Amino acid sequence: MGLSPYGTTADFTREMGEVFEKAGNTDNPLLAVDIALLLMEEAIEAFGYADDSDGDIGVMAEEALExxxxxxxxxxxxxAEQRQRVFEKxxxxxxxxIFEGWDExxxxxxxxxxxFADVEALRNKLRAKIEQLICQNAGNEQKxxxxxxxxxxWFEMIQQYGTSEEAEQFVVENLRFSFFREWHIKKFMQEGNFQKVVDxxxxxxxxxxxxxxxxFQWKKLRYEAYKRLSLKEEQKTxxxxxxxxxxxxxxxxLKxxxxxxxxxxxxxxxxxxxAKKxxxxxxxxxxxxxxxxDLDELLAYVKEYPGEIERYADRLAKRFEIEVIALYQQRIRLEASVDSKRKEYQHVCGIIRRYQKIAGSARQRQIIEELSDLYSGKPAFLDELSQIHDRSN
Incomplete structure (x- = not known):
């Protein structure tokens, strides 16, 4: 199927929205679940053929899941019987x-x-399903x-319905996943076992x-443990x-x-x-x-990247007035040489106005006159320059 144009996406989501209202208004929970699931599946399928640049379809899928x-x-x-039927559905x-490739x-x-895990039989069914899916994913890093x-x-169910020992064992068995390693580290952090955090x-x-x-995340947690252990040299490194x-x-x-x-x-x-590039x-x-x-280093940086002069001019001007004025002029001349539209000319003139605060009105008039002579064939630029001159007077 070809990609549906952007304009038709709004019509699609509007029609889906009407169905959405029906799902929310029905008193039949099984019918409501059916409608909501259908909406979600239709939205997920639409990702494959519709232009969702504005995100409407994604929002619809998320709202259907909610x-x-x-x-x-x-x-x-x-x-109990009706509840089980909803669960089974x-x-x-x-x-x-339809969920292939849409894990979320x-x-x-x-x-x-x-x-539904408060019912032991349903909890066991869900656990068995999760075990089956995890086995299918085994060896596939993309999964x-x-x-x-x-x-x-599964872990949340163990926490709620199992023992603390079972939860701990489950975490230890799944440390290769970042959630469980972080959970385990934070547990030891709270207990004050900082050496275990480091390990x-x-x-x-x-x-x-x-x-x-x-x-980076593990290093930050290790650093916090070193700090709690007062291991200064390890902290520094x-x-x-x-x-x-x-x-x-x-x-x-470090300071x-x-x-x-x-x-x-x-x-x-x-x-x-x-040393790094x-x-x-x-x-x-x-x-x-x-x-x-460090004004010396900042000046060296601005000399390497003249486009940054405006950012640091105020900071550098008191100590390096001559250098800052020269760099400002360099930037103005460069911008003027590549600009060709009125909006770009206005941008240059904005720089010239700010230049006046550093260099003074006399130098500002001088650069305006220089540019007016140099670009006498660009009437739009001359018009913008004259407005600076008029304001200066």
């Missing part, structure tokens, strides 16, 4: 091929089924998100070394790693750990950032020299 959940919650007031539809909706539906989501549902975090770093975000990896908040931590030797720390970190390191280097108000 409606299923509301109906399931209201079914608590039904008798949800379980049956959870097997639909599949997991959402299974989570709704967990609302880790789905597997983790289902394990979390679990290090295991996580080794296990997830290909996943930069997770490694790890805080620097975290800073170099992108979290500038650890600079303050506290450095005591009175902050100048040496600053010099060391400057060298570390300058990626954009993240450049951004961190800039934040570092800003934090220390």
């Amino acid at each position: 409606l299923v959940g509301e109906i399931a919650t209201e079914s608590r007031d039904l008798d 949800l379980m049956e539809r959870s097997d639909g091929e 909706f599949h997991i959402g539906l299974l989570r709704i089924c967990a609302g 880790n998100y789905s597997t983790e989501g289902m394990l979390r549902i 679990l975090a290090l295991e996580g770093e080794a296990q997830d070394q290909a996943l930069r975000g997770l490694v 790890l805080a620097e790693e975290l800073l170099l990896d992108g979290d500038f908040g650890y600079y303050d931590e 506290q750990l450095a005591g009175g030797d902050t100048a040496a720390l600053y010099h060391h970190l400057k060298q570390e950032f300058q 990626d954009w993240q390191s450049k951004g961190l280097y800039l934040r570092l020299i800003e934090a220390e108000n």
Whole structure:
């Protein structure tokens, strides 16, 4: 089927909305569940052939899932037989091929089924279904998100209906998933067993070394444990790693750990950032020299990136007035040389107006006259320049 045009998506969601109202108004819970599930399935299917640039179909699918959940919650007031029928219908539809590739909706539906877990027989059926699905996912790394989501549902049932020992064992068996490792680490953190936190975090770093975000998360938890253990040297090493990896908040931590030797720390970190060539390191280097108000380094940075002159002109002007004026003029001339539309001319003139606050009115008039002579063949530009001159007078 071809892709439905953008304009037809609104019609589709409007029609679906009318059906949505029927599901919410019926007193028959089984019929309401059927309608809500149909809405969700239709919306998921529509992802494959309709243009959902405005997100209407996605919203409809999410709202349909929420409606299923509301109906399931209201079914608590039904008798046991009717309630079981609602549960069985949800379980049956959870097997639909429509969910292939849409794990968030599949997991959402299974989570709704967990609302019936207060009945032991239904709880066991759901657990068996989850076990079956996890076995099917085994060995498929692309299914880790789905597997983790289902394990979390299972874990929540154990927490509510099992023992604390069962919950603990379940977590230990599933530490390869970040949710369970984080849960375990935070449990030990609360208990004050900080060495165990360090051990679990290090295991996580080794296990997830290909996943930069997770490694960063485990390092931050390990750092907190070192802090609680007052392991200063370990803190220093790890805080620097975290800073170099992108979290500038650890600079303050490092300064506290450095005591009175902050100048040496600053010099060391400057060298570390300058040695790296990626954009993240450049951004961190800039934040570092800003934090220390290192005007020499800021001037060197602006000379390398003249487009940044306006950002730092006020800070640099008192000490480097001549250099700042020259860099401002360089920026104005460059912008003027590439602009060709009135809106772009207005942008240049905005820079010239701001330039006056740094360089004074005489220098501003001088650059205006220079540009007027140079671009005498651009009447729109001359018009914008004259307005600056008039305002200056």
